[in-house]
Amino acid sequence: MPLDVSQHPCFNSDVRHKVARVHLPVAPLCNIQCKFCNRRYDCANESRPGVTSVVLSPGQALYYLDNLMEKTPEIKVVGIAGPGDPFANVKETMETLRLVRKHYPSMLLCVASNGLQTAAYAEELAELEVSHVTLTINAVDPEIGANIYAWVRDGKRIYRGVDGASLLLERQTAAVKALASRGVTVKVNAIVVPGVNDGHISAIAQSVSEWGASILNAIPLYPVAGTEFGDIPTPTPESMKELRGELRQYLPQMEHCTRCRADAVGLLGAAPNPEHLIQLEKAASQPINPQEQRPYVAVASREGMLVNMHLGEADKFYIYGEEKGRYQLMASRAAPAPGGGNERWNDLADSLKDCRAVLAASAGKTPSMVLEQRGLRVVMMEGLIEEGLDAVYRNLPIRAPLRKEHACGSGASCGGNGMGCM
Ligand code: SF4
Ligand code: SF4
Numbered sequence: 001m002p003l004d005v006s007q008h009p010c011f012n013s014d015v016r017h018k019v020a021r022v023h024l025p026v027a028p029l030c031n032i033q034c035k036f037c038n039r040r041y042d043c044a045n046e047s048r049p050g051v052t053s054v055v056l057s058p059g060q061a062l063y064y065l066d067n068l069m070e071k072t073p074e075i076k077v078v079g080i081a082g083p084g085d086p087f088a089n090v091k092e093t094m095e096t097l098r099l100v101r102k103h104y105p106s107m108l109l110c111v112a113s114n115g116l117q118t119a120a121y122a123e124e125l126a127e128l129e130v131s132h133v134t135l136t137i138n139a140v141d142p143e144i145g146a147n148i149y150a151w152v153r154d155g156k157r158i159y160r161g162v163d164g165a166s167l168l169l170e171r172q173t174a175a176v177k178a179l180a181s182r183g184v185t186v187k188v189n190a191i192v193v194p195g196v197n198d199g200h201i202s203a204i205a206q207s208v209s210e211w212g213a214s215i216l217n218a219i220p221l222y223p224v225a226g227t228e229f230g231d232i233p234t235p236t237p238e239s240m241k242e243l244r245g246e247l248r249q250y251l252p253q254m255e256h257c258t259r260c261r262a263d264a265v266g267l268l269g270a271a272p273n274p275e276h277l278i279q280l281e282k283a284a285s286q287p288i289n290p291q292e293q294r295p296y297v298a299v300a301s302r303e304g305m306l307v308n309m310h311l312g313e314a315d316k317f318y319i320y321g322e323e324k325g326r327y328q329l330m331a332s333r334a335a336p337a338p339g340g341g342n343e344r345w346n347d348l349a350d351s352l353k354d355c356r357a358v359l360a361a362s363a364g365k366t367p368s369m370v371l372e373q374r375g376l377r378v379v380m381m382e383g384l385i386e387e388g389l390d391a392v393y394r395n396l397p398i399r400a401p402l403r404k405e406h407a408c409g410s411g412a413s414c415g416g417n418g419m420g421c422m
Contacts, residue, residue, distance in 0.1 A: 003106060003108060003129060003131055004106075004108075005108065005131045005132070005185065007019050007076045007077070007108060008021075008076075008077050008108050008110065008131070008132055009021055009077065009267070009268050010077075010110075010132075010134075010187070010254065010256075010257065010268065011132055011185060011187065011214075011215060011254075013254075013255070013256050016256060016267065016268045016269075017267060018074065018267075019074060019076045019077065019267075020072060020074045020075045020076070020077075020265070020266050020267050021075065021076070021077035021078070021079055021110075021264070021265070021266075021268070022065065022068060022075050022077070022078055022079070022264070022265040022266075023079045023080065023081045023082075023260060023261070023262055023263055023264045023265070024056060024061040024064070024065065024078060024079070024080055024096055024100075024263075025052035025053075025054065025055050025056055025061075025082065025083055025262045025263040026055065026056050026057070026058055026061050026080060026089065026092045026093060026096045027080055027082055027083070027084050027085060027086045027088065027089035027092060027093055027262075028055045028082075028083055028084050028089065029084045029085070029088040029089050030082075030084035030085045030088050030114075031084075031085055031087075031088040031114070031116050031117065031152070031153045031154075032085070032114050032116060032149055032151065032152045032153065032164075032168060033149065033150040033151050034114075034138070034148060034149060034150075034191075035147075035148055035149070035150055035227060035228035035229050036148075036191060036193065036221055036222070036223070036224060036227050036228075036229040037224070037227065038224045038225075038226050038227045039082075039083050039084065052082070052083045052261060052262040052263040053263055053277065053280060053281070054263070054280055054281060054283075054284035054395060055083070055284075056280075056283055056284055057092070057288045057289070058092055058095040058096040058099055059099075059286075059287075059288060059289040059290050059291070060283045060284060060286050060288070060290055061096050061099070061100075061283070062096070062099045062100065062103060062290075063283050063286055063290040064279060064280060064282075064283035065078065065100065065103075065104070066103075067279050067282070067283070068265065068276065068279060069104075071275070072265070072266065072276075074267075075107075075265070076107065076108055077107070077108040077109075077110055077132075078100050078104070078107050078108070078109055078110070079109075079110040079111065079112065080093050080096060080097070080110075080111050080112070081111070081112035081134075081260070081262050081264075082112070082262035083262035085113055085114050085116070085117075086111050086112070086113050087113055087116065087117035087118050087120075087121060088116075088117065090117065090121065093111070094121070094124065094128075097109055097111075097125075097128050097130060098128065101128050101129065108131050108132065109128065109129065109130040109131060109132075110130065110131065110132040110133065110134070111125065111130060111132075111133050111134070112133070112134040112135075112136070112189075113133065113134070113135055113136075113175075114135070114136055114168070114172075115135040115136070115137065115168070115171055115172035115175040115176070116152065116154070116167075116168055116171050116172075117171070118133070118135065118171070118175035118178075118179070119171060119174040119175040119177075119178040119179075122175065122178035122179050122182055122184070123178075123182065125179070125182075125184060126179075126182035126183065126184055130184060131184065131185060132184070132185045132187065133175075133179050133184050133185070133186055133187070134186075134187045134188070134189055134217070135172060135175055135176060135186060135187075135188055135189070135213075136188070136189040136190070136191065137169075137172050137176075137188050137189070137190060137204055137208060138190055138191050138193070138197055138204070139165065139169070139197055139200060139204065140169060140200075140203055140204050140207040140208075141200065141203065142162045142165040142166040142169055143162060143165075144165075144196070144197050144200050145162075145164075145165025145166075145168060145169060146161045146162045146164070146165045147196050147197075148165070148191075148193065148196060148197060149164055149165055149168060150228070151164055152164035152165070152167055152168050154167060173207075173211055176188070176208055176211040176212055176213050177211050177212055179212075180211065180212025180213065180214075181212065185214050185215075186208075186212060186213045186214055187213065187214065187215045187216070187217055187254065188204070188205075188208045188213045188215075188216050188217065188251075189217045189219055189257075190204050190205075190216065190217070190218050190219065191219050191220075191221055192218050192219065192220050192221060192235050192240065192243065193221045193229060193232060194221065194232055194233065194234075194235055195232065196229075196232070198235065198239075198243070201218055201243060201247060202246055202247060202250070204216075205247045205250035205251050206250050208251070209250045209251045213251060214251070214252070215251055215252050215253070215254055216247055216250070216251040216252070216253055216254065217253070217254035217257050218240065218243055218244055218247060218253065219257060219259065220234045220235040220240050221234050221235065222234060222259060256268065256269075263280060265280075281394075281395040282395075284395045285392060285393055285394060285395045286356070287356035287375060287377075288356075288372065288375045288376070288377055289375045292356075292375055293354065294353075294354055294355055294356035294375070294376075295321055295322070295354060295356075296319050296320060296321045296330060296352075296354050296355045296356070297319070297320045297321075297355055297356060297357050297358070297359065297388070297389055297392050297393070298317040298318070298319055298320075298333070298352045298355045298357070298358040298359070298376075299317060299318040299319075299320060299358070299359045299360075299385050299388065300313075300314035300317060300358065300359065300360040300361065301314075301318055301385060304318050304329070304385070305384065305385065306382070306383065306384060306385065307359045307360065307361055307381055307382060307383060307384075307385055307388050308361050308382065309360065309361055310360060310361055310362050310363070311358065311360040311362070311363035311364070311367055311368075311378070312338070312363070312364065312367065314335050314360070315334065315335050316332050316333060316334050316335055317332065317333050317335060317352065317358065318332050318385070319331045319332065319333060319355065320385070320389055322389075322393055327385075327386060327389050327393075333351055333352070335348065335351075336348050336351065342366065342370055345366070345367045345370035345371060346370060346374070348367075348371065349370065349371055349374035349375075349376055352371075352376055353374075353375075353376075355376060356375075356376070356377060356392065357376065357377040357378070357379050357392045358371065358376055358377070358378055358379070359379050359381060359385065359388040359389075359392075360378065360379070360380060361380065361381070361382055362380055363378050363380055377392070379391060379392060379398075381398045383398065383399060387399065
């Protein structure tokens with residue numbers, strides 16, 4: 001049955017009061033740094049892009065969607081909109097889209113991206129019947145773009161200034177054309193930043209219309225504390241109205257965007273439903289692959305009170321479970337002997353195959369990757385074991401989480417400078 005593409009509430013305002021959407025927050029990393037973006041916040045009351053309460057694995061995202069659909073069957077659109085960029089997390093993004101398409105064949109799929117790495121996946125997106133893609137394009141002149149983007153990362157190279165803005169623009173142009181030529185509806189978001197690009201939005205509208213975009217969403221800057229544009233006042237409603245009037249000569253205008261969080265769910269603009277947050281947190285506390293039976297949590301600890309050992313130095317792991325709402329020490333298991341490369345981490349994954357997470361004071365990139373590929377989440381932290389168990393079983397925050405080794409700009413906690421953690 002063909003998809004009914006008219007049912008997307010962002011692209012068709014006539015259905016926005018009856019059709020709901022959900023954003024699945026599976027994409028924490030970003031590959032550029034916009035000067036208005038700060039993904040450090042994690043506040044349920046903060047409603048804007050880049051903000052989410054949790055990050056889910058693709059399997060957890062499907063688990064969440066399954067539960068949501070039982071109580072909110074009016075969801076007809078599944079989107080991936082961060083909290084970073086979907087194509088800076090392409091494995092998770094494509095896997096999530098594939099899972100949703102397989103389990104919900106009539107669901108509309110949509111993705112929101114900065115466009116840096118989107119064109120390369122246009123074919124695959126079209127094959128998956130992703131019907132709507134939003135690309136945020138804030139400049140079509142690299143001199144102006146250079147004032148908006150702090151850096152742009154392509155593979156291992158970081159580009160700044162006009163070089164970064166030129167590369168981004170080249171990729172965004174290719175992305176709009178590649179998607180539109182495959183029948184995907186492209187919406188372009190343009191953030192209107194007074195004094196920076198507000199006199200340039202018409203040029204953006206004209207260009208993206210020529211490339212094949214179908215609709216433009218001019219979004220007033222939301223000044224976020226701690227960002228370079230944090231002190232620039234948001235454009236007035238009157239100036240936005242006047243601007244949209246001008247832009248209409250190039251493209252239809254979206255005027256009902258509610259600047260959703262990366263984990264938004266429900267009708268556009270509706271107040272958050274606490275039940276949805278409970279479901280989201282429940283999904284985040286599942287094993288990476290929720291269909292696996294993994295009731296326990298392994299802990300690298302010297303004495304069984306604190307999480308205080310490096311994954312590689314632990315000679316045994318304490319195994320905890322939850323019974324009648326209380327954490328219980330179930331066993332301790334010897335760790336595989338040091339050496340042997342990845343074999344050692346595969347052996348550890350075998351020995352902990354009934355555990356959904358391992359708590360450790362730190363862990364290297366390779367062991368973390370091997371264990372996570374085998375469905376075992378690695379949580380790096382220091383402090384009481386109980387606090388780590390609360391984080392895994394109840395999705396509560398850890399007071400002293402340690403950051404995983406990662407690419408700069410990653411995670412809801414980083415607004416990095418592209419040079420790695422200092
Ligand atoms: Fe820009 Fe990345 Fe933030 Fe999106 S998540 S606004 S692309 S820095
Ligand atoms: Fe739709 Fe705007 Fe929300 Fe994106 S941010 S889902 S375009 S309303």
